[in-house]
Amino acid sequence: MTPRASARDNAHVTAAKPARTTPPPRRAAPRAAAAKIGALAAGGASTAPEASAVEPFHDPAHEDLDVAAAELPALPGDRFSNRELSWLDFNARVLALAEDRDQPLLERAKFLAIFASNLDEFYMVRVAGLKRRREMGLSVTSVDGLTASEQLSLIAARTQELVERQGRCFTDDVMPALAAEGIRIVRWNSIDPKDKERLAEYFVGQIFPVLTPLAVDPAHPFPYISGLSLNMAIIVRDPESGSERFARLKVPNNVDRFIRVRRGAETVDFLPLEDLIAAHLAELFPGMEVVEHQVFRVTRNADLDVEEDRDEDLLQALERELARRRFGPPVRLEVTDSTSERIQDLLLTELDVDPQDAVEVPGLLDLSSLWQLYGLDRPNLKDAPFVPATNPAFAEGEKPKSIFATLREGDVLLHHPYESFATTAQRFIEQAAADPHVLAIKQTLYRTSGDSPIVDALISAAAANKQVVALVEIKARFDEQANISWAKALERAGVHVVYGLVGLKTHCKVALVVRQEGNTLRRYCHVGTGNYNPKTARIYEDLGLLTADPAIGADLTDLFNVLTGYSRQTDYRNLLVAPHSVRSGIVRRIHREIEHQQAGRGGVVRLKMNSIVDEGVIDALYRASQAGVQVDVTVRGICALRAGVPGLSENITVRSIVGRFLEHSRIFYFGGGGQGEEYWIGSADMMHRNLDRRVEALVQVTDRAATERLSALFTAMARTDIRRWELGPDGWTRMPLDGPGKDMQDELLRRGLPRGQ
Numbered sequence: 001m002t003p004r005a006s007a008r009d010n011a012h013v014t015a016a017k018p019a020r021t022t023p024p025p026r027r028a029a030p031r032a033a034a035a036k037i038g039a040l041a042a043g044g045a046s047t048a049p050e051a052s053a054v055e056p057f058h059d060p061a062h063e064d065l066d067v068a069a070a071e072l073p074a075l076p077g078d079r080f081s082n083r084e085l086s087w088l089d090f091n092a093r094v095l096a097l098a099e100d101r102d103q104p105l106l107e108r109a110k111f112l113a114i115f116a117s118n119l120d121e122f123y124m125v126r127v128a129g130l131k132r133r134r135e136m137g138l139s140v141t142s143v144d145g146l147t148a149s150e151q152l153s154l155i156a157a158r159t160q161e162l163v164e165r166q167g168r169c170f171t172d173d174v175m176p177a178l179a180a181e182g183i184r185i186v187r188w189n190s191i192d193p194k195d196k197e198r199l200a201e202y203f204v205g206q207i208f209p210v211l212t213p214l215a216v217d218p219a220h221p222f223p224y225i226s227g228l229s230l231n232m233a234i235i236v237r238d239p240e241s242g243s244e245r246f247a248r249l250k251v252p253n254n255v256d257r258f259i260r261v262r263r264g265a266e267t268v269d270f271l272p273l274e275d276l277i278a279a280h281l282a283e284l285f286p287g288m289e290v291v292e293h294q295v296f297r298v299t300r301n302a303d304l305d306v307e308e309d310r311d312e313d314l315l316q317a318l319e320r321e322l323a324r325r326r327f328g329p330p331v332r333l334e335v336t337d338s339t340s341e342r343i344q345d346l347l348l349t350e351l352d353v354d355p356q357d358a359v360e361v362p363g364l365l366d367l368s369s370l371w372q373l374y375g376l377d378r379p380n381l382k383d384a385p386f387v388p389a390t391n392p393a394f395a396e397g398e399k400p401k402s403i404f405a406t407l408r409e410g411d412v413l414l415h416h417p418y419e420s421f422a423t424t425a426q427r428f429i430e431q432a433a434a435d436p437h438v439l440a441i442k443q444t445l446y447r448t449s450g451d452s453p454i455v456d457a458l459i460s461a462a463a464a465n466k467q468v469v470a471l472v473e474i475k476a477r478f479d480e481q482a483n484i485s486w487a488k489a490l491e492r493a494g495v496h497v498v499y500g501l502v503g504l505k506t507h508c509k510v511a512l513v514v515r516q517e518g519n520t521l522r523r524y525c526h527v528g529t530g531n532y533n534p535k536t537a538r539i540y541e542d543l544g545l546l547t548a549d550p551a552i553g554a555d556l557t558d559l560f561n562v563l564t565g566y567s568r569q570t571d572y573r574n575l576l577v578a579p580h581s582v583r584s585g586i587v588r589r590i591h592r593e594i595e596h597q598q599a600g601r602g603g604v605v606r607l608k609m610n611s612i613v614d615e616g617v618i619d620a621l622y623r624a625s626q627a628g629v630q631v632d633v634t635v636r637g638i639c640a641l642r643a644g645v646p647g648l649s650e651n652i653t654v655r656s657i658v659g660r661f662l663e664h665s666r667i668f669y670f671g672g673g674g675q676g677e678e679y680w681i682g683s684a685d686m687m688h689r690n691l692d693r694r695v696e697a698l699v700q701v702t703d704r705a706a707t708e709r710l711s712a713l714f715t716a717m718a719r720t721d722i723r724r725w726e727l728g729p730d731g732w733t734r735m736p737l738d739g740p741g742k743d744m745q746d747e748l749l750r751r752g753l754p755r756g757q
Helices: 030-042 060-069 083-099 105-135 148-180 193-210 273-278 314-325 341-351 367-374 403-409 425-434 453-463 480-492 550-564 582-598 615-627 688-692 704-718 744-751
Strands: 183-185 214-216 230-237 244-250 258-263 268-272 289-300 330-336 358-361 412-416 438-445 467-472 496-498 509-517 520-528 540-547 575-578 604-609 630-635 652-656 666-670 678-682 694-701 724-728 731-735
Touching: 083 105, 083 148, 083 731, 105 148, 105 289, 105 330, 105 367, 148 183, 148 358, 148 367, 193 258, 193 273, 230 273, 230 341, 258 273, 258 367, 268 273, 289 341, 330 341, 341 358, 403 425, 403 520, 403 540, 412 704, 425 438, 425 453, 425 509, 425 520, 425 540, 438 453, 438 550, 453 467, 453 480, 467 480, 467 550, 480 496, 496 550, 509 550, 520 550, 520 678, 550 575, 550 694, 575 582, 575 688, 582 604, 582 615, 582 666, 582 688, 582 694, 604 704, 615 630, 615 652, 630 704, 652 704, 666 704, 678 704, 688 694, 694 704, 704 744
Parallel strands: 183 268, 330 358, 438 467, 467 496, 604 630, 630 652
Antiparallel strands: 214 244, 230 244, 230 289, 258 268, 289 330, 412 540, 438 509, 509 520, 520 540, 575 694, 604 666, 652 724, 666 678, 678 694, 724 731
8 A cells, every 4th residue: 555645745835825816999800810910829839949038937845856857958938838728729629529520419519509608708707807907907928928918819819710610510510410310490581481470479479578679879878788698789770760770689598599490290490589589670669670680799707806805794795796797897799790890880889899809600699509409309319328337335235335334444436427426425425414423524515506415415414413514615606606595505504604715715525524433433534526516427527535544534624624713734644735735745746756767766747637737837747857757647628738849848748538528537646666656636726726726635545446446547548549639849639640539438438447456
């Protein structure tokens, strides 16, 4: 068994201070933006970087680690990729799944919807932040040397390119393929008269009463446009005076986007709701001539700014800020590519949107509504359904097996969604709530489901007079309102609800159960990489460790005391906890691999995560590569590391796997030079927000069967015959080059991972 980490790995870092978080000119066509800013993008293409303009990352805590790297070449200045453009590269990989004709047809529609909703959130948060930085006049550049304005220009050009790809994919490929399968999206002019009559009746009875046309003139100011809503821009003419007027009409968001026209024996036809409304505009403007109508959509800044150090209740402050979110400034205007210049100019002026933030969309706006079509009962057009297996350690005989008895025999590693969340992590909490010997349950909740069995179990435990503590992170982005509701429900039930530490989001996934066993108290623990959410556990790939290890139990006890009380503890036995020790713990272990390599024992680092952006970790990996350490990185999303650059990162392999399941687990492996390898799993990605502004927890996995499973997972990801993207000096390349490749997730579904002995 590999020794657990020592406390000194955590004790040497000083606690990090939490961070606080005129009418436009006539537009330039968005498609022209790429040509205007091409020179900006060209600067990042060199694979032989020159002398450093960016200083190597330095943390005083790492001074004793610099010796191994002292004789290595200087790190170049252009060694980082831009974070925002790397995220757009990730979303392009999602779009590539929609373009992949080997995917089931409705899965392709689903990926189009995911691409669209991903882009919405990117603009609401990341682009909004860059705009705020530009407006405040902050001169700070990104790690690749770009100003906020330069990044916004590059984002606008790349977004227009991707949106055009998305439109072509849907209009020219997916829509015809759906029609061939009897699922047709039709336009008003193609509908036969009888169907038009029936739809007209539906419009009059169900749609017309909720529509409110709003005039824009000196007596009627331009109306507020809610974020992400579909709207119609309409120009009408007075037939007597010949004067033209502008009006806005909001498309109802409480009605299905796609209206079923009829269902025949072999086909089902859908009409976009905006088409139905457009066909009846004369009824909304009687006596006027409808000259033009177009659909548009606005995205607004949705980032929250809660001053947590003010002397007020955090929950009340967040509720107030949520009410303000809907009034955030616009950050993007989406119009159809057929929109006239005068309508687009009017919208840009009235909404005060930068012309480069006008995105021209070919075809339908807001393809996130394709989730409606994905809900059709057409299993032949979707991935084959699967039932997650119960981990063999908890396989039931005539009666449910006690999780506590199992964990007294040894640790259990869980791998979702291949293994059931409901019969493992969820049952752990449910059994604890029902067990009369359990005295206390403590758990963090970051995102959970709408009808959460986890929350129900905690409420039941409180009703049974157990001590129940729930740390509910009410600042979890876009889940704030749901978490506020859960927090109030838990408090009403008698659960001790806390909201974490001022200035930090609590993102760690940990649960602690204290059980009376004879004359002693035993602690049972769960440390995971994903949320306690049974719904996302079916589509997110995650890992969890269930254990009765006394040292981990003591660590979680200490961690909960930090989260609920005034403890300032920063050192732990078998955990690395951000913001104090995750970065330094990872970097220290990378440097140890350098030492092993230089001593001739061979150095190996393998990492799996969602994103890698942190300069300190990336610089340590560059140093490792320069020393000859073999570095293998699997990253789903953002990657600021540049792989395969001669003299810098030729020993670093970076791949990305995107597919049916969202690869969400974080795993860290260090070879140990034959003197003791280490595996860690947990909630932290290698990003500033995770390492400096969140409470994150990584746990060391030492059980032999569990580490064999993690080793097998790394082996599966490294296979050269699986579908993946590989990062080189010039960007991402789809692999394998000689064929479609095998789907790793499908292979794991069919065969499962080796479980050790």
